[in-house]
Amino acid sequence: MTFLFYIFAALALIGGIGVVVNRNPVSAAFAMIVSFLGLAALFIQLDAYLVGILQILVYAGAIMVLFVFIIMLLDVEEEEKRRFPIIGITSSFGVAIAFTLLVSVILKRSEIGAKPLPKLAEVSGPGSSDVHRIGEMLFSQYWFPIQIVGVLLLVATVGVIVLSKKELR
Amino acid sequence: MESAITLNHFLLVSGILFAIGLAGVLVRRNLIVIFMCLELMLAAANLTLVAFSRFNPVDGQPNYEGHVLLFFIITVAAAEVAVGLAIIVALFRSRETTDVTKINSMKY
Amino acid sequence: MDVNTLAWTVLLLPLFVAVSIVVGLKRWSGLSSLVSTGSALITLICCALMAGAEGDAKAFPWIELGTFRVDIGFQLDHLSKGMMLIVTSIGFLVHLFSLAYMKDDNGKSRYFAGLSLFMFSMTGIVLADNFVMMFIFWELVGVSSYILIGHWFHKESAADAAKKAFLTNKIGDFGFMIGILMVWILTGSIYFEEIKEAVGGGLNMTLLNIAVLLVFCGAIGKSAQLPLHVWLPDAMEGPTPVSALIHAATMVAAGVFMLARVVFLIEAAEMAAQVIAWIGAVTALVAALMALQQNDIKRILAYSTLSQLGYMVMAQGIGTPEGSDAGMFHLYTHAFFKALLFLGSGAVIYACHHEQDIWKMGGLRKKMPITFWTFALGTAALIAVPFTSGFWSKELILEEALHEGMHGPYVLAIIVAFLTPFYMTRLVIVAFFGKNRSDNADHAKEVGPIMWVPLAILAFMAIFSAYKPISGLLLANGYGSFGHLVEHFGLTAILSIIALIVGVAGAIFFYKGKDSDPINIPIFANRFKIDEFYIVLVRVFQDAVAAFLDIADRFIVDPIVARFPALSAMAAGQFLRVFQVGNVQAYAYFFGVAVLALIFYLIL
C-alpha cells in the first residue's frame, strides 16, 4: 500500500517535472501523460475509481491527444535556449519551491491531514459502486450545474468553430 | 506496522504537483506547454479534492460531492483546452509563433 | 431750526452736493461750482446758528454687533462748534476764491465735488462723538485730500504727491486704528464721554501710554509731524486754494483737534504726553530749518505750516486742558492767517502764470498792492508781531509749556520763534520787493475782487481773531487782551519779541536787494534727505522684499505645495507602468509572488 503510494506519487511528480524540463513539446506532452497516469493510480488508491478512469480517459486520452495533435499540426519546434536564463528560471523555480515549502508548513501547522486512511463501511450490492453513486448524484441532485455545463460546452463549441473557421489567404 | 499513509502525503504530493505546474507556467516559453502546465495544476487540485473526500468520509463512504466537483472540473478543463487551443492556433496562424515572450505588442 | 436739523444739515449737505455733482451735475461745471459754493455758505450759516444754540443731535446707529456698536453721533460742545466755525468759514472763503482761481480748469466739477466731499469729511471728524466715527471721516478726509492733491493727475508730480499723501496718512492711521482698538479694550468704549469716565478708574498705565501714543500716530500722519511730515510739502502740487483749505487751515489741524478731543487721555498718560510734546517741538524746529532754504513760495508756506503744527501738537502734549486750549487757540488763529497766506500766494501764482519760484518774482508789491498788503498782514500774524492774533496764541502756548515745566520743548519753541520771522521776511522781501526777475512777474497784475475779497476778510481775521468778540465764539474764553498781556508779561514775551526783531532784521540784512540766495545750506534745502531715506526704505523694505516674495511664491511655495506632489504622483504613475511589461509570464510571475506573500502573511 505505502509502497504503491510512493511509486505512483513519484510517477506523477517525475512526470510533472518532465513536462517542465523537456524542451521538446512532444516529449513534454508524453511526460504529462505519464504524470496523469500516476495521478490516476493515486485516485484509484483513494477508492475513487470513476475519477481515476476519467483521468485516464479524458485527460490522458482525449485532452493530451488534442495537445499532441495541435503540437504536430503547428509543427512547433523546440524552444530556443534562453540567453539570460539564470535569474528568470531560478526565481521562477524559487516561487514554485517556496510554494511547496509553504504548503508543507501549512500541512504541519494545521494538522489537518494527520489522519490515517479511514476504513470505509462495507457496502455491497447494486448501486454501491462509486460510478453508480456519482452518476446518481450528477443526474438527480446536480442536474442544474449539468445544465449550465451544457451551455458552457455549447459556448465552447461555437467559440472553437468561430475561432478556427477556414480562412482564405 | 508500516508507517501509514496519511492525508498529508496526498496533500503534499498535490501541492508539489501544483507547484511544478506553476513553475512550468513561469519558465516555459511555448504557449502550448504553458497551457499543459495549467492543466497539470488543475489535476493537482483534483488530487486534493479527492483526498479530502476520501479522508473525510460521510456515512462511511467517501464524500462524493468532491468527486462531483471534480467531474465538473474535468469537463470545464476540457472545454477550456478546446477553446484555448483554438485561440493559440489562431494566433499561430497570424503570428507564426507560439513563443510567449514574443507576444507583447501591448504593454505599459 | 433745532440743533438736530442743523447738525445733520451741516454734515450731509456737502455730501449731497458732492454726490449730485458726481452723479449728474458734472456736465455743467459752472453750476456745479455755484452749488458747491452755495452749500458752503449754507453750512457756514448753520454753524453760526448752531454755535449759539443749545441741545443735542440724535445719533444714527451705523453698525451694531453684539456688544459693539457704532453710531453716527454728534458731540456738540464748545470745541466742536468752534472748530466747525473755522472749517466752514475758511471753507466758504476758499470756495469763493476757487470760483475765480479755477475758472478755466477742465476738471472744475471734479474739483468742487472734491471740496464738498472734504467739507463733509471734515465736519464728520469735528462732530464725531466716538473714535470709530472719527476714524471713518478721518479716512474720508484722506480720500478727499487725495482727490484734490491729485487734481491735475496728468502731471506725474501731482499723481505721485497724491499717492504719497494718502499712503503716509495710511501709515499714521495704522497706528491710530490700533490705538482705538486698545483704548476700546482698556476702557470698554469708543465714545469719548464714556472713555473720559473710564479713564478716571484705574487702568493699566503701560497699555494706556502705548494706546495714547498709537492714537497720536493718527495725528502724526494727519498733522504731518515728524517722521511722517514728508507728504505735506509735496501736497502743494494741488491747486493753491486746496493748499489753503486742507493743507494749512483745516485737515492738517485735524490731528491737533483730535488730540484736543482726547486731551483727557493725554492727561492720564504722562509718558505719552512727554513724547507728544517733544515730537511737536522737534517738528516745529526741523520744519522751520527746512523752510529757511526753500525757493518755492508754497513750499515755504508748507514748511511753515509744519512748523506751526508742531507748536500746536506740542501744546497738546502739555497734557492739560489749558495747554490744549492754547493749542486750539493757535489752531484757530493759524487757520486764518495761513489760509490768508496761501490764498495770497495763490493770487501771486495766478498772476504770475503759475510761477512758484520766489527768485523769479520780485517787485510785486507795486503790481499787486492788495495782495501785498494782505499778505504782509498774514506774515505779521505768522511771525507773531505783537497784537496780531498769532502773537497771542503763540505766546499762550509758550507760557503753558513753561508753566508745566516742559523746558526742553520750550527751548526748541523759542528757537523756532527766531527762525519764523527770518524765513517769512525772506519770502516777502524776495517776492514782493526788489525788481521783477522774470517775464511772468513782469506781466503780473492785481487779481479780481472774487479773489481779493476773501483775502481782505482773512486779513482782518488774521489780525483780530484773537480778540474776545471773535475768539469768544471759538473758544470758551478768548485771550487776546491787554490785561492778559500785562498780567503775563515775562520771560516768554520778552524772548519772543527779541526773536521777532532779530529774525526780521537778519532777513532784511541778508536778502535786501539780492537776486539769488546768498545763503546756501544744502542740508536744509535737501530737507535733511528724509525723503530720500524713505525712498530707499520703501525700495528695500517693501519693493525688494515684495519682489523677492513674488519670486519665492512662484518658485518655492507653489512648487512645494502643488507642483511637487503632482509631479511625484505622475512620476509614480510612470514608475508603476514599468511593471506592465506586456509579457504574460511576467504577469504570472507577479501573480505567483503575490500569492506567496499573501499566504506567507496569512499563515505565519
Place this chain on the structure above:
Amino acid sequence: MLEIIVFLPILAALAIGLGAPARFTALGAAVITLILSLVAAIQFESNVEGMFQMGSDRPLLVMDGFPTLSLSFGVDGISLVLLLLSTLVLVAAVLVSPQESEIKGSSKLYYSSLLLIGGGAIGAFLSTDLFFLYAFHELALIPTFLMIGIFGKGEDRVKTAWTITIYLGVGSLILLVGLIMAVVGLGGTTFQIAELIAIAEDPESGIAAGDQTWIYLLLLIGFGILVSLFPFHSWAAPAYSQAPTPVAMLHAGVLKKFGLYGLIRIALPILPAGAESLANVVLILLLGNIIYLGLVTIAQKSLDRMLGYSSVMHMGYVFLGIVAANSIGVSGAVLLMFAHGVSIALLFALCGWMRDHFGTVKFEELGGIASKLPKLGLLFGFAAFAAAGLPGFANFAAEVAVFFGAFSGMGDQLGWIQWTTIIALWGVVISAVYMLRAYRNLFMGPVAPKMEIPTDLSWSTRLPLLLLLAALVAVGFVPELLNQFIRPGVDGLLPAVAG
C-alpha cells in the same frame, strides 16, 4: 421658493443646452433669481425660532443604517446675505459677458457654464443638508475648467484650468473626508446641519476634543484650499488673471466664499474645541495671506494678477474674523464676505473690460487713462477705494467689525490674536499701497504713448458695474441693511462657541 432660486439657473443652463437663446435666457434667469432672493430677504423674519427659514425638504436616500440624504433648503441670516451676493454678482456677470456673436466657440457652453457656476454657489449656500451643501459647490468645478480652458485669456489658459481644477478637486476631497468624519463622529445619524449642530452642542454627544482638532484640521485644509488660505493659494492668482471676466467675477466673488461659509456654518459650531486649539495655526496662516501675499501683490506687474493676489490677500481678514469666533468677528467676517465679493467682482469686471479694449493690462504699457476715459477712471477709483477698505464702502464696515471682533476679549495682556490683528492691520496699508499704485500707474500721469484709446464705458456696460457699486455703497453707508440678517444668524450659530 428657495428651490426655485436654486434650480432656476440650473434649469436655464439646461434650456440653453437644448437651444434656448443663450444670453436672453441666462439674463432672464439671473434677474429672476435676484428678484426672488430680494423677495426672500423681505420675507425673512429676524426673530424666529429655529435655525433656518423657508425650509423645504425632499428625502432622496432613505436606507437602514444610513442617515437620510435629503434635498433640503433653508435660509438663515448668513446664507441670506450670501444668497444676495451670489444673485447680485450672477446678474452682473451675465451682463458683462460678451454678446453671443462675439464668443469664439460655443455661446451655449459659455452661458450655461456661467449659470451652472452661479447655480452651484446658490445651491451650496442654501442647502441645509451637508451632502448637498458639498455637492452643489462642486457643480462649478467642470464648468470652471471648461470656461478657463476654452475662453480664458493668455497662452497658459489650459495649464491654468488644470491647476485650478486639480487643486480645488483635491481640496474638496480633503474637505469631504473632514465632513464625513464630523458626521460619523456625531453619531452618523443625520446630514441635516441644524440637527448636527444640536447634537454637537450637547456635551454628551459632541465630538471629543482631541478628535475635533483632527477633523477641524481637515476642514481647515479643505475649506482653506477652496478659499486660497496661505499656503494653498497658488491656484488663485493665475486662474483669476486668465479666466474669462464673468468667471473670475463669479469665482473670486462668490464661489470662493463657500469655503468661508463652510467654516462658519459647520466647522465653528460643530468643532468649537478644534477651532480653539488650532486658532494659533490659523492666525499664522492668515498672516501669510495678509502680509506675505500682500507684499506679493505689491510686486505684481499687471492688473489682472494684482487683483488675483489681492483677492487672495483679503481672505485673511475673513479668517481673522472667524478665528475670533465671537459675534462681532464672525458677523464682520460675513459682512466682509459680501463686501469683498461685490468689490472684487466689480474690479474684475473693470479689469476684463480694460483687457478687452486695451489688449493688455500691464502697468508699464498703460497710463493716464483717466484723462481720456473719465468714466472708467471714476468707476475704477471707486472700486479700488472700496477694495482698499475705505469708509463709505461695505468693505470698511466689515473690516472694522473684524478688527474689533478679533481684539475683544483681551484682559491686560495682548494675546496671539491681538498681536495678529495688529500685524494684520498693516495689511490695510499694504492694500492701499498696491491699489493706489495701480491707480497711479494706470489712470494718472501722462497718457501712455502706445496705448489705443477706445471709447469710454457705455451705459449698458456701466449698468452691471453700477449695480455692484450701489450695493457696496449702500451697505457701506448703512451696514444695518445686511446686519439685520447677519446678527440673528450669527447669534443662532454661536452659542456653541466658547467666549
Place this chain on the structure above:
Amino acid sequence: MPVYFLEIIVVALGLVMLMIDAFVKLEDKRSIAWLGMIGLAVVFGLLFAVKWPESTDGVFWQFYESGDSFSLYFKGIAIVATFLVLLMATIYTPIVVAQTARPEKDAHPQSGLGEFFALPMFACAGLMWMASANNLVSIFVSLETVTISFYIMVAYLRRNVGSLEAGVKYLILGALSTAFLVYGFAWLFGITGTMQLDGIKEALTSSDVNVTAALFAFALILVSLAFKVGGAPFHFWIPDVYQGAPTPITAFLSVGSKAAGFLVLLRLISPFLASDALVGKVTVVLGAIAFLTLLIGNLAALPQKNFKRLLAYSSVAHAGFLLMALACTPRASETAAGTSPAQVIAFYLGAYLLMTLLAFLVVTVIRSQMVSEEVDAFRGLAKRSPFLSLALLFAMASLAGIPLTAGFVGKFLVFKLAIEQEQWFLLVVGLIGAAAGFYYYLKIAASMYLATPAKDASTEPLQATMLTKTIMVILMVAIIVAGIAPNVIMGLFS
C-alpha cells in the same frame, strides 16, 4: 414567474439567435442583435415580475440563492450591460466584419457576425447564474461559462493581432486563476466538508475551525477572485486585454465580469468575515490589496495615452474603491451601524455600470468612424460632435466622482465606510486616487474641449443613430438622477 426562468429565457434567446444566424438568410445580420436587445429588454422587465417560491426545499435551491433582491439586482446589471454591449456591437459591426476572416465567395458578407451577437447572451446567462449561485459547484460552473465565453469574445477578431494577443493573455492568466480557484475550493471543501455556502459559513464560524487551513483556502480563493475583479497585484492582464479586445467586449468585461466577480467575492468571503477567528487577518489582506489596487490603478492611469488603456486602469482604480469598501467590513462582533459594504458595493457597481458603459458607448461610436483610440484623437471633438463630447464629459465627470453624479455617491459611501471603520491608510490612498482621477478623467474632457484638432483631422460630425443618442441621454439622466437621489438605485436591493 419563477426567477430561474430568466436565465432560461436568455439562453433560449441566444440559441434562437444562433439558429437564425445558421438557417435564415438575413440581409443585415444586425437584426439578430436587435432581436437580442428586444429580448433582453423584455427580460429586464420580467425582473420586476419575479416571484420567489414559498418553499425552497427542492434540490434546485441548493444551487440557487433564493429570496434575495441582491441577486436580482446583479442580474439586472448583467442584463443592462449585455443590452448595451449588443448595441455597441451593432455599431462596431464594420470593424468586426473587417477583422474576422474574409469569407468564401458565396458566403454571407457578414459571416461570423451572428456568433458575435449570440455569445454575449450566453455570457449574460452565466453572469445571471453567478448572481444567484450559492454553492461552490454552481459558482464554479457559472463562472467558467462566463470566463470561457470571454476568452472567445476577446479573441474574436481573428485577423487582428491585438485581439488574439489579448485573448491569449487572458486565457493563460485566466486559466491560472482558475487553477488557484479550484485548488482553493478543494481546500475549502476539505475543511468544511460541504459545497454549500451556508454550510461553509457554519463550519468556518464554529469555534474549532482549522485556522491555518482556512486562511490558506482563503488566500487561494481570494487570489483568483481578485484576478477576476482586477485587484492589484493580480490586475496585470487588464490593461493589455482591455486594449486588445473589441471595444464592446472591453465594456462587457469591465462591467459584467467585474460586477459578477464582486458578487461572488462577497458571497465567498462573507463566511470568512463572519468568523471571529479569521476576520482579523482577512480584513488586513483585503485592505492591503485594496491599497495596492487604488495606488496602482489610479497612479498608473495618469500617464496613459490610449483611451481604452486609460479606461482599463480606471477599471482597476474602481476595483480599488470597491475592495476598499469590502475591506471596511465591520467585525461580526461589532454591531453593524451604518451602511453595509455589500450595499455600498452594489450601489457602486450600479453607478459604475452607468458611467463606464456610457463612456464605452461613446468610444465605440467614435472608434467605428475613426481609426485611432489614442486620447489625442479626441482633440477638438467638442466642435465636431458636441453631443458625443457632452456625453463623454458626463461619463468622465461621474467616473472622476464629481458631486451630483452617481460616481460621487459611490465614492462618498466608500469613504464614509472607511471613516466609520477607521481605515486611515486606505482613506489616504483613496484620496490620492480620487485626486489623480480628477486628472486622468478630465484629460479626456480637456482633449475634447480645450485642445485644437490636428491639422489633417476631419471636421465631419460623427454619426450616431437616434437609438444610440436616446440611450446615451437615458444613461446621462440616470447618472445625474442616481447622483442626486441615490434611492433610485439603492431602492432596488435594500
